[in-house]
Structure formats: C-alpha cells, structure tokens
Amino acid sequence: MQCTWLIDGADNRTIQLYVDDFATECGWDHVYIYDGDSVYSNLLAVYSGMVQLDKFATHNLTSLEAKSGSAYVHFYSDAAYNMTGFKITYKYHSCPSISSALNCSGNGACDPESGLCTCNAGWGGRACSEPHCPRDCSGHGECDQQRHRCRCHRGYRGSDCSQLEEEGFWELLPPSPYPPSKYVPAGRASHAAIIKGDSIWLFGGESFTPTAFVVKYDINAFL
Numbered sequence: 001m002q003c004t005w006l007i008d009g010a011d012n013r014t015i016q017l018y019v020d021d022f023a024t025e026c027g028w029d030h031v032y033i034y035d036g037d038s039v040y041s042n043l044l045a046v047y048s049g050m051v052q053l054d055k056f057a058t059h060n061l062t063s064l065e066a067k068s069g070s071a072y073v074h075f076y077s078d079a080a081y082n083m084t085g086f087k088i089t090y091k092y093h094s095c096p097s098i099s100s101a102l103n104c105s106g107n108g109a110c111d112p113e114s115g116l117c118t119c120n121a122g123w124g125g126r127a128c129s130e131p132h133c134p135r136d137c138s139g140h141g142e143c144d145q146q147r148h149r150c151r152c153h154r155g156y157r158g159s160d161c162s163q164l165e166e167e168g169f170w171e172l173l174p175p176s177p178y179p180p181s182k183y184v185p186a187g188r189a190s191h192a193a194i195i196k197g198d199s200i201w202l203f204g205g206e207s208f209t210p211t212a213f214v215v216k217y218d219i220n221a222f223l
C-alpha cells in the first residue's frame with residue numbers, strides 16, 4: 001500500500017512537521033518527507049521502525065521544517081505485517097519541538113516570526129530538546145557549564161557518561177551546521193553502517209531521491 005499527502009502552504013510559509021507517534025515495520029514500511037511538492041524535492045527525512053517518545057532522550061524526533069511552502073509525505077507499506085502507524089502534525093508560524101503539544105519541547109520560548117527557540121538554562125539544540133548534561137552526568141562526570149556538556153571521568157563515555165569505555169560505547173555526532181549541509185547526506189531507511197578506524201562507512205538503504213550509495217564520515221571532523 002502506498003499513500004501520499006501534500007501539505008500546500010501556498011504563500012511560502014515555513015511548515016513545521018511534528019512526528020508525535022511512529023511505529024512501522026522496521027526496514028519494510030517507510031515514511032518519506034520532502035520539502036516541496038513531489039518526490040523530486042529535497043528529502044528531509046525517512047522514517048521506519050519505532051520511536052519511544054519521552055523514554056530515551058536521544059530517541060526523540062525533532063520536528064522537520066519545510067521551508068519551500070509545501071511538504072510532501074509518502075508512506076509505503078508492504079503487505080506482510082502492519083504496526084500501529086504514525087501521527088504527524090503540522091503547523092505554520094511555529095518552532096521546532098519534539099511534540100506538537102509543546103513549544104520548543106517545553107524547555108524554551110518560541111518566536112513565531114523567526115521560528116526560533118530561545119532555550120531555558122541547561123537546554124540546547126534547535127528544539128531545546130537536548131539537556132546540556134543528561135542525567136547529571138550519571139555520577140561519572142561533571143557538568144561543564146562553559147561547553148554545555150558532561151566532562152566524563154576517565155573510562156566513561158557518552159553524553160551522560162553512563163557507558164564504560166572498555167565495553168565499547170556509542171555517542172551522537174552532531175552534524176554541523178544543521179541542514180542543509182553538504183556534510184549531511186540525504187535521509188534513507190534500512191541502511192547499514194560500520195566504524196573502521198576514524199571513519200564511519202554508511203551504505204545502502206531505501207530512498208526515492210538519488211543519493212550516494214556509500215558515504216564516509218570522518219569522526220574527527222565533528223569534534
């Protein structure tokens with residue numbers, strides 16, 4: 001089954017799209033969101049799988065901005081297995097947030113003219129959804145107020161210092177600046193990635209928009 005929705009703002013108003021619920025069969029049922037009126041427009045994101053909002057801070061989805069005045073949403077589901085689906089809300093003259101029910105994720109003030117959030121102390125990111133020091137650094141680090149992040153004790157890693165380095169760890173790499181950026185590849189679903197040395201190799205995946213099959217990140221370029 002395939003469904004498409006076109007949100008037509010008509011007067012080039014920025015559209016904010018909030019993913020309030022999402023549960024599709026991971027790797028098989030996909031949602032594509034474009035900034036424009038067709039699949040040939042700029043691909044903002046591809047989603048597949050489940051999102052557990054408010055449970056894991058790093059899994060919250062920040063809203064998407066369609067600046068062209070239109071947004072095109074395409075859903076593809078294969079015949080084999082269905083989940084509960086998704087709820088996407090859109091608004092004009094609004095700000096980034098992890099939920100359509102909250103301004104700036106509940107951690108800041110929204111300027112509807114500019115569409116920018118002013119975050120409360122201790123919060124960052126364009127949607128004020130990223131605590132500077134998650135979980136108070138888990139007791140394994142100190143909050144660096146100048147750099148707005150945890151400074152982990154030796155042997156601990158992660159944004160909240162909760163992971164033992166010797167057991168392997170993962171960290172989010174902030175793409176900078178926020179898209180559009182030549183350093184951020186177009187969205188895709190069901191891709192694979194490996195880390196080798198100081199590089200992340202990303203390959204494959206589903207996308208309607210032509211994308212490079214292989215993308216190589218230099219981890220150090222983000223630091």
Ligand SMILES: [Ca+2]
Nearest residue numbers: 025029078081
């Ligand atoms: Ca399916």
